[in-house]
Amino acid sequence: MDARPACALLDMAFAPDAWTQLRALAVDVVPLFTHRYTGKGLDRLSPCLVVLPDEARARERCWQALLDLSNGAPMLSVLRSTGDPHALAEHLRGIWEGRSSTGQPWLLRWADGRAAARLLDALDDAQRTRVLGGLHDWHLPTRIGDWMCVTGKGGVPFDADARPLTFTAAQEAALRSGSQADAITRFILQRPVLRPDATLPSQVHRCAEHVLARLARRGIDHPALAHRMTIKEVAVRNGRHGEDETP
Numbered sequence: 001m002d003a004r005p006a007c008a009l010l011d012m013a014f015a016p017d018a019w020t021q022l023r024a025l026a027v028d029v030v031p032l033f034t035h036r037y038t039g040k041g042l043d044r045l046s047p048c049l050v051v052l053p054d055e056a057r058a059r060e061r062c063w064q065a066l067l068d069l070s071n072g073a074p075m076l077s078v079l080r081s082t083g084d085p086h087a088l089a090e091h092l093r094g095i096w097e098g099r100s101s102t103g104q105p106w107l108l109r110w111a112d113g114r115a116a117a118r119l120l121d122a123l124d125d126a127q128r129t130r131v132l133g134g135l136h137d138w139h140l141p142t143r144i145g146d147w148m149c150v151t152g153k154g155g156v157p158f159d160a161d162a163r164p165l166t167f168t169a170a171q172e173a174a175l176r177s178g179s180q181a182d183a184i185t186r187f188i189l190q191r192p193v194l195r196p197d198a199t200l201p202s203q204v205h206r207c208a209e210h211v212l213a214r215l216a217r218r219g220i221d222h223p224a225l226a227h228r229m230t231i232k233e234v235a236v237r238n239g240r241h242g243e244d245e246t247p
Contacts, residue, residue: 011111
């Protein structure tokens with residue numbers, strides 16, 4: 001990670017007991033929900049920005065501590081911007097609320113790397129400019145343990161629009177499809193008997209995406225059927241893999 005000004009964005013819903021560990025890093029931590037939403041225990045679940053040190057060795061130590069804290073959960077991403085970190089926090093607060101095509105209010109989980117990637121894919125050009133305005137880039141975790149870089153819109157300032165991001169019915173359908181694939185993958189991973197040892201989580205997710213795409217082409221929205229078909233596809237995939245390895 002180079003020396004550009006950067007902040008880590010953490011989804012503390014994955015580690016609500018880690019605030020003491022986080023504050024022990026002696027870096028600036030900016031909770032995003034403080035003074036904005038109220039509710040019992042909500043402060044522990046608040047996403048937050050961690051301002052990464054400029055000095056290379058201090059930044060490396062801080063980054064390693066954040067990786068250890070996340071323990072492989074998709075709760076950690078990095079936003080690089082020359083803007084003030086508190087202005088960045090205010091920008092994120094401004095895009096945290098969404099509204100469905102029927103007017104239902106949503107909270108958008110930008111700090112969850114999986115959700116952020118799906119949301120960015122679903123945005124139209126104007127929404128994408130609003131979200132990525134003021135950012136040099138945004139590094140998000142992938143499903144295979146790597147990082148993807150989303151290029152920002154650094155040539156424009158942080159957007160001052162405080163209105164919720166409004167999604168169309170088509171955008172909602174795309175978001176639901178991604179969420180379904182995650183739910184099916186989680187269901188299979190939590191039941192080892194359904195997943196052969198050689199099958200990676202990312203491979204299970206690809207099977208789920210493939211099944212959902214097939215059903216969508218046929219106009220079928222049936223979660224239970226999608227679960228059953230994915231379980232079968234994972235087993236068939238493993239069988240083909242086993243045959244390929246037979247001497």
